[in-house]
Amino acid sequence: MSIKSKLHEIKESFKGKKMAPAFNAFHTFLFTPNDVTSSGTHVKVADDLKRTMNTVIMSLVPCLIFGIFNAGYQHNLAIDAANGISTQVSLFGNFLTFDNLMIGSMKVLPLVIVSYVVGLTVEFIFAVIKGHEVEEGYLVTGMLVPLIVPVDLPLWMLAVSVVFGVVIGKEVFGGTGMNILNPALTIRAFLFFAYPTWMSGDKVWVYDAVNRAGTPEAISGETILGMHAQNLTVDMYSLQDMFFGFIPGSIGETSKLLIIFGALFLIFSKIGSWRIILSTLIGALVMGLIFNGVIEAGIITDSSKFYGLMSVPFWEHLLIGSILFGAVFMATDPVTAAQTNKGKWIYGFLIGFISIMIRVFNPAYPEGVFLAILLMNVFAPTIDHFVIQSNVKMRLNRLKIKAA
């Protein structure tokens, strides 16, 4: 008997039972079900939610792999720097090395595994309790979470915040498709406010920097944004380093090149909204330009603590920090974003605009993308409401003209 018919029998035996969603989750992962249409259209397109989510995951894989190598590379780079050796990055010379891969895998893969195991367990429990199928939403969230945390984050913190994020961020609203806040960012926000010392500062961004702090082997774990925020000159990293991603930062956010590849793939496959991505970047550039203008006009001088970040050339804001990653993978989450096309333009623009504003003015932590996106998640329904009202008004006006 083939696997197919064996699984079919097991599925039939589970029918109507409490654990059916748990079995079906595995079964539908292997085989798309034998469901046929009953009412309405008799044929359906090939895409389902699994395929959609899978496409997003595929676009994230390059960032993950790069993140693994970069974790090792940044570690070695920081040690070299502490020893007074300055090294030049070379892709095959000192980046794609077995040593980097080992260090990176040791640190990053556990984060991925914990994120998926904990998150999916929560999803399974809720599916069984509520008697619906296990929904695919967490497949993307589970991948995003390890990519937006610092490499040295303790696993138990991740586990706790994943539980919080999935339960409070999503399940209490009714599961995938019903949530107001982006679950991955809810998890990050929880981490940030619950364990700020592990989510910010000048140690956490490079593997082992926390452990070595205060010892003779101490290494730096500072990001470019952190340096700007302290009005330090950033000469360690060239623009190429920033673009290709050979810089410290959250695991998956550093390589702008790979994020752009991911974005192009998402836009091409019609899964990601180009409107949101583009308008977010425009919003960020506009805010950056305004700050540059302020500096130019001499309103803020180099005595101000905001001088460092304000004087970053507006386009460079896209190369540092997580604005690009946020625009491509976070802002575009269709459930929490604005749902009308016009609304998407406004929503994206405001995310970019507010991101850079928070980045510059946040006294504690020089990044604002996740806060800006969460804020706009809350306002997305309001934006949509006003967009839709114009359509409603058009209809009412038509009625008035007729009555007149």
Added chain:
Amino acid sequence: MSMDIIVKKGLDLKLVGKPSNEIDQAKFSQDFAVYPADFHGVFPKLVVKENDSVKAGDILFFDKNSEKVKFVSPVSGKIKEIVRGERRRVLEIKIHADKEITYKKIKKLKSENSSDIIDYLLENGLWTYIKQRPYDVIADPESSPKEIFISGFDSSPLSADYDFITKDQKENIIEAIKHLSKLTKGSVNISLRKESNSFLRELNDVIIHNVSGPHPAGNLSTIINKVSPINKGDTVWTLNLPDLAIIGNTILNGKFSPERIVALVGSSISKPKYYKTLAGSNISTFLNLNEKNSRIISGNVFTGTMINLNGHLRHYSNEITAIPEGNDYDLFGWAKPMFEKFSVSRALTFSWLFPNKKYDLNTNTNGEHRAFVVTGSFEEVFPLDIYPMQILKACMYKDLDEMEALGMYEVSPEDFALTEFICVSKQPHQSIIREGLDLMKKEIG
């Protein structure tokens, strides 16, 4: 008078099994049936019993909610069985037809007054062909329509070519239009494909709309929305061109005969072509399947009704479609590159590479039912100036004010066939809209 309408948003789904331009006489079957479910919202009150003899055109039942609307027998014969379901709801009236059909003699129209015409149509079962917007149900004979719209072509996949099936019905159709035009203060509008050279173009006192663009260009909502959008309080009556032939034939010849030229189509059909038969007739006499495990649909793949191998041609259908059932599992069907199935995305689906390819789709849902997640895709195939996802959600949470504000008066379930077809979350859009319309009709009227 004629006007051009260009539909930009939409989607032409090309399927295997297009009919050749031949018409065969279908072998006469003595097995007939009338399904009250074809008439949405009608509560049938029977006037016949089992074993009664009827003539073609005799009344079988009327609508309890609107007693003037009568439903008549398509053939003469004996009422074989009245199949009832839950709470004695009438599901099916089975008729054993006579070999030679005898017709009820229908009196000539008394006068050309609109009230006489309406009474004539009501009494002879012809009113069933006139539907109304809002709500997409059989028209309320008391309402006064601001316009009448006639669908002169069908743009759904594998639909019958109206120009072809009505080419010999010129007299009947013109007769029907002549009478219909007396029922409205507004005008009679007919939609035609831009390239069609139908005889309807010769008519003077109708407005012809030359429509170009993809499906749902043939749906009347698309035309009405562009020409004379329905506001609160408006009523518009709609008809399909092939049904006009039946109306005209009755008026001219004094007998009711719901003759149809039906397109037998789909990839499961060995020789797709046209058959001449009667509405309500058993289809097995002309069905030629090449695949046993098939779905038989009376109508098209978007809006049709599932019937079985011994099913009957439904009241409004101009097609019988047969496509393979998809009741099989697909290993990693959600992840692997997909060449044989249609998709509007490019998520490892490759139908965008072959815009002219004809697909052999089956009835598999290609995934499970989920909450709405993806946004922005429905708008690409939805030509009305209405927010499709928002109106669907308004129907789901039954907010009457919002449904009204978003344009519920203008839509019919068939307008949401394309969005349902492309829906990644596999939501039943058409039935959501239908339930929403029913609720509005009940609460607002």
